[in-house]
Amino acid sequence: MSEHPHVEIYTKEDCPYCEKAKDLFDSKGVEYETYNVTGDEELFDEMVERADGRQTAPEVFIDDELIGGWDDTQALDESGELDEKLGIATADGEVEHRKLIISGSGIAGLTAAIYAARSNNDPLVLEGDEPGGQLTLTTDVENYPGFPEGISGPDLINNMKEQATRFGAEVKNGVIESVDDSSRPYRVELSNGDVYTADAFIAASGASARTLGVPGEDDLMGYGVSTCATCDGAFFRDEEMIVVGGGDAAMEEANFLTKFASKVYLVHRREEFRAEDYWIDRTQEKVEEGEIEIVRNAELREIHGSVEEGVDYAELVRHPEGYPSDKLDDPETETLEMDVGAVFLAIGHTPNTDYLEDTAVEMDEAGYIQTEGGKGGGQTKTGVPGIFGAGDVVDYHYQQAVTAAGMGCKAALDADDYLETAELEVEEGATEVAASDD
Numbered sequence: 001m002s003e004h005p006h007v008e009i010y011t012k013e014d015c016p017y018c019e020k021a022k023d024l025f026d027s028k029g030v031e032y033e034t035y036n037v038t039g040d041e042e043l044f045d046e047m048v049e050r051a052d053g054r055q056t057a058p059e060v061f062i063d064d065e066l067i068g069g070w071d072d073t074q075a076l077d078e079s080g081e082l083d084e085k086l087g088i089a090t091a092d093g094e095v096e097h098r099k100l101i102i103s104g105s106g107i108a109g110l111t112a113a114i115y116a117a118r119s120n121n122d123p124l125v126l127e128g129d130e131p132g133g134q135l136t137l138t139t140d141v142e143n144y145p146g147f148p149e150g151i152s153g154p155d156l157i158n159n160m161k162e163q164a165t166r167f168g169a170e171v172k173n174g175v176i177e178s179v180d181d182s183s184r185p186y187r188v189e190l191s192n193g194d195v196y197t198a199d200a201f202i203a204a205s206g207a208s209a210r211t212l213g214v215p216g217e218d219d220l221m222g223y224g225v226s227t228c229a230t231c232d233g234a235f236f237r238d239e240e241m242i243v244v245g246g247g248d249a250a251m252e253e254a255n256f257l258t259k260f261a262s263k264v265y266l267v268h269r270r271e272e273f274r275a276e277d278y279w280i281d282r283t284q285e286k287v288e289e290g291e292i293e294i295v296r297n298a299e300l301r302e303i304h305g306s307v308e309e310g311v312d313y314a315e316l317v318r319h320p321e322g323y324p325s326d327k328l329d330d331p332e333t334e335t336l337e338m339d340v341g342a343v344f345l346a347i348g349h350t351p352n353t354d355y356l357e358d359t360a361v362e363m364d365e366a367g368y369i370q371t372e373g374g375k376g377g378g379q380t381k382t383g384v385p386g387i388f389g390a391g392d393v394v395d396y397h398y399q400q401a402v403t404a405a406g407m408g409c410k411a412a413l414d415a416d417d418y419l420e421t422a423e424l425e426v427e428e429g430a431t432e433v434a435a436s437d438d
Contacts, residue, residue: 006033006062009032010037010058011057012033013038016135017057018057018071018137020074020131020136032203049270051068055067055236056222076150082218092318095196096194099123100199100419103176104391104393105127105157106392107133107404107405107408109125109133109391111123114163116202122167123170124198126175130352134349135154137230138230140152143400145347176189179359181360181387185199186387199386202388203356203389206349207350209349220307223311227342238262239340239342240262240339241265241342242342244300245267245346246269246272246274248275249346250266250268250275251283255283261361265292265295266293268297269298269322276312292366298317299325300335303343311341315337315338351367359387369393369394370382378414380414390407
């Protein structure tokens, strides 16, 4: 490897994962070249050839070695192998103490960082494996107060990150492997081997997109199957596409994909949607224009295709009463084959709380953190003193940017109260010792 590794990143427009990849290398102080494949067929073909047939962005290369997409690059960073390839690996075993650590750099985490920094609590924000959280996958945020014309998700996140760092927060790339709450200060270990200790900890690590686990899904992920329409929709221009889901995210993705698809099929396993009326009305307009077709009471069962050719067709089942996978033996259940070129999954999220499994923090069966709630202060407290929860790791109901921001604010204020109390106890203890020595 050369003394200064040659890093290349193939990107496209409106690609949040491309921005995540660039932010990662920026955070490491590593220079890189970018190639925007949007509208450049020759460059796109070059990317596909170098990336062993993958038709998605970003694609990262170091000294002409294929590293892969964002998930691959992030996985290497978590293990520490990326730093080794870049020649910037550090010695293991170093432990750094921080007053407050915030897990996650989405709306909740960054709001907490703003308030914590303004309270002189020197917060360290660890970005996790999805820097910026789910909002970075949203093209237009039209319901966040203060932006009458709307704002893109990545722009809102970048503005908040800039605001947090201006007040003194430090934002670093890193994925938490485990938290040890058996003694104080708490020990926080990252997947790359880095270790921190912290007096207080805010879990604001958000949630990750769910997948279905159907045959063909894993094999074709990145080759026509995706959880991010804004990232990959443009690669399947003029194809018919499927979006699976019935909430706001699914309808937003279906509407976005009409810019590229010859037709979008919105597949939902029951009759009624859980999306808000705004998105239902907007989607209905596209239905009337012939750009979207809604396939109700249907579920995706299998995706057919190959890495070389991408998605060939999708197999669905449908039953007039919905949830057809539970009624496969029912004579009213029918099987459908849909000739589509891409499948996008928008079926909800799983909270990112695995790193808390060995702590005394209470979580429900789905992994959502249980906090005190109620009225007055301390609403974001967990059962472990000094550990707080905010955003989508707690809230499985509202899951809105503005509610996440509010909870992030509460967590920072609760953490500040805790830290002040802890400091007061230490001071009182020292005074008592000094008095007894007289």
